[in-house]
Amino acid sequence: xxxxxxxxxxxxxxxxxxxxxxxxxxxxxxxxxxxxxxxxxxxxxxxxxxxxxxxxxxxxxxxxxxxxxxxxxxxxxxxxxxxxxxxxxxxxxxxxxxxxxxxxxxxxxxxxxxxxxxxxxxxxxxxxxxxxxxxxxxxxxxxxxxxxxxxxxxxxxxxxxxxxxxxxxxxxxxxxxxxxxxxxxxxxxxxxxxxxxxxxxxxxxxxxxxxxxxxxxxxxxxxxxxxxxxxxxxxxxxxxxxxxxxxxxxxxxxxxxxxxxxxxxxxxxxxxxxxxxxxxxxxxxxxxxxxx
Amino acid sequence: xxxxxxxxxxxxxxxxxxxxxxxxxxxxxxxxxxxxxxxxxxxxxxxxxxxxxxxxxxxxxxxxxxxxxxxxxxxxxxxxxxxxxxxxxxxxxxxxxxxxxxxxxxxxxxxxxxxxxxxxxxxxxxxxxxxxxxxxxxxxxxxxxxxxxxxxxxxxxxxxxxxxxxxxxxxxxxxxxxxxxxxxxxxxxxxxxxxxxxxxxxxxxxxxxxxxxxxxxxxxxxxxxxxxxxxxxxxxxxxxxxxxxxxxxxxxxxxxxxxxxxxxxxxxx
Numbered sequence: 001x002x003x004x005x006x007x008x009x010x011x012x013x014x015x016x017x018x019x020x021x022x023x024x025x026x027x028x029x030x031x032x033x034x035x036x037x038x039x040x041x042x043x044x045x046x047x048x049x050x051x052x053x054x055x056x057x058x059x060x061x062x063x064x065x066x067x068x069x070x071x072x073x074x075x076x077x078x079x080x081x082x083x084x085x086x087x088x089x090x091x092x093x094x095x096x097x098x099x100x101x102x103x104x105x106x107x108x109x110x111x112x113x114x115x116x117x118x119x120x121x122x123x124x125x126x127x128x129x130x131x132x133x134x135x136x137x138x139x140x141x142x143x144x145x146x147x148x149x150x151x152x153x154x155x156x157x158x159x160x161x162x163x164x165x166x167x168x169x170x171x172x173x174x175x176x177x178x179x180x181x182x183x184x185x186x187x188x189x190x191x192x193x194x195x196x197x198x199x200x201x202x203x204x205x206x207x208x209x210x211x212x213x214x215x216x217x218x219x220x221x222x223x224x225x226x227x228x229x230x231x232x233x234x235x236x237x238x239x240x241x242x243x244x245x246x247x248x249x250x251x252x253x254x255x256x257x258x259x260x261x262x263x264x265x266x267x268x269x270x271x272x273x274x275x276x277x278x279x280x281x282x283x284x285x286x287x288x289x290x291x292x
Numbered sequence: 293x294x295x296x297x298x299x300x301x302x303x304x305x306x307x308x309x310x311x312x313x314x315x316x317x318x319x320x321x322x323x324x325x326x327x328x329x330x331x332x333x334x335x336x337x338x339x340x341x342x343x344x345x346x347x348x349x350x351x352x353x354x355x356x357x358x359x360x361x362x363x364x365x366x367x368x369x370x371x372x373x374x375x376x377x378x379x380x381x382x383x384x385x386x387x388x389x390x391x392x393x394x395x396x397x398x399x400x401x402x403x404x405x406x407x408x409x410x411x412x413x414x415x416x417x418x419x420x421x422x423x424x425x426x427x428x429x430x431x432x433x434x435x436x437x438x439x440x441x442x443x444x445x446x447x448x449x450x451x452x453x454x455x456x457x458x459x460x461x462x463x464x465x466x467x468x469x470x471x472x473x474x475x476x477x478x479x480x481x482x483x484x485x486x487x488x489x490x491x492x493x494x495x496x497x498x499x500x501x502x503x504x505x506x507x508x509x510x511x512x513x514x515x516x517x518x519x520x521x522x523x524x525x526x527x528x529x530x531x532x533x534x535x536x537x538x539x540x541x542x543x544x545x546x547x548x549x550x551x552x553x554x555x556x557x558x559x560x561x
Contacts, residue, residue, distance in 0.1 A: 187381070284388075
């Protein structure tokens with residue numbers, strides 16, 4: 001619990017302590033707590049990297065398979081300054097991002113529209129639910145070769161894969177969110193005079209929004225997976241291709257370096273998404289003490 | 293269909309309402325239910341918990357239709373949702389993602405009014421319920437009583453000729469509830485609407501209404517009707533100590549008690 005830091009313990013203050021003093025003490029405690037959290041986060045990362053490095057250098061683990069942080073850092077440095085064997089790193093990153101973003105946007109828009117439409121229409125939901133279950137049961141990755149065969153080595157096949165990765169997650173949440181919309185609220189809107197379209201737009205969709213956002217958080221990660229798997233199976237550019245080439249030349253540092261790049265990008269996207277959500281969800285009650 | 297000028301606001305004539313339980317069993321909520329609400333009249337409906345009181349309101353809104361019998365609003369049979377009807381819910385039915393003023397202006401906007409007109413009307417209604425300072429707040433930032441006042445403004449802004457209320461104040465504490473009663477009577481006397489007020493609180497019913505309908509334990513039908521002849525304007529906070537109020541209360545409770553006991557015995561069985 002976040003309030004623990006600001007708990008005023010019995011006996012911590014003498015009777016007659018002013019509110020200002022208590023507030024100052026609470027602010028101090030909160031700052032202290034934030035610093036402790038940050039310290040341990042950094043400490044654990046440093047310890048992990050150091051242990052890895054030492055274990056590899058002392059040959060407790062074979063650096064041929066596990067690489068080591070210094071080698072990965074060096075590979076990243078080479079890639080950013082000199083480019084990869086397949087051309088500049090930025091271009092590969094750009095290609096992967098382009099595929100992921102297009103797949104993510106189209107997949108989530110389609111997921112929201114179809115999820116809301118089926119959520120609003122019981123009959124259609126009953127008819128189509130079986131097909132959605134069937135298609136959903138296909139492990140998405142096995143579609144990669146098919147998409148590449150049909151759509152070629154370029155952008156389209158990766159976008160298609162990212163799309164199917166994203167679509168089902170968003171669809172399920174949008175559908176569920178619509179089903180969970182409060183019935184009294186819907187009745188209220190209808191009696192106030194809302195038409196079906198007004199009801200969908202200004203009551204159903206906003207109330208499903210927290211469900212939809214929960215799925216958008218994870219599904220950008222899925223879009224990246226789709227793009228990279230697609231590149232892995234067949235492509236001319238992209239981070240997935242870099243991993244594939246590193247694998248082919250037994251370049252462990254290169255593989256880990258590519259993973260680090262993907263991690264950084266995914267974290268950045270997650271951060272952006274949280275910012276957008278906070279802005280859209282300002283109507284929601286905030287916890288009493290916000291300590292990040 | 294020609295609408296009669298002087299037809300009662302609401303008529304339920306020998307209405308029955310059956311519905312299917314999730315397991316497919318047919319249940320009866322209302323049986324041979326007859327009720328008339330004159331224009332401008334304040335009617336309270338009391339009955340044991342779960343007897344089907346709320347069903348009567350849903351029939352009038354058109355959100356539910358009768359299995360047998362007839363429901364008429366202003367002399368015409370109910371077909372879909374009537375724009376002359378306003379409804380105040382038991383639960384919080386405000387839109388939590390909209391500010392107070394956006395909640396209040398929802399009705400006029402849904403009905404195609406211009407935004408400037410709706411805003412002006414919403415400001416006016418917020419002033420009338422004493423919430424002008426809270427225009428830009430979100431519902432979760434308000435107390436339960438304030439949220440109810442927003443709900444009242446949201447309903448009254450549409451100028452309903454018929455006001456249906458489903459245990460609207462049951463979630464409020466006793467002091468706030470009395471304040472809300474005063475507020476409601478004040479708004480009602482200005483708006484001249486016909487009211488059906490469903491409650492399980494007999495004192496609330498007597499303090500507010502012109503007529504009290506007592507329902508039987510489910511399936512609900514009308515057990516008896518009492519006309520409450522207390523002078524208006526009423527001061528809800530004080531009226532409960534008057535002798536005539538106490539007499540009404542005693543008589544009607546004797547009647548209602550049987551039904552409550554039946555309903556309780558059934559639930560316990």
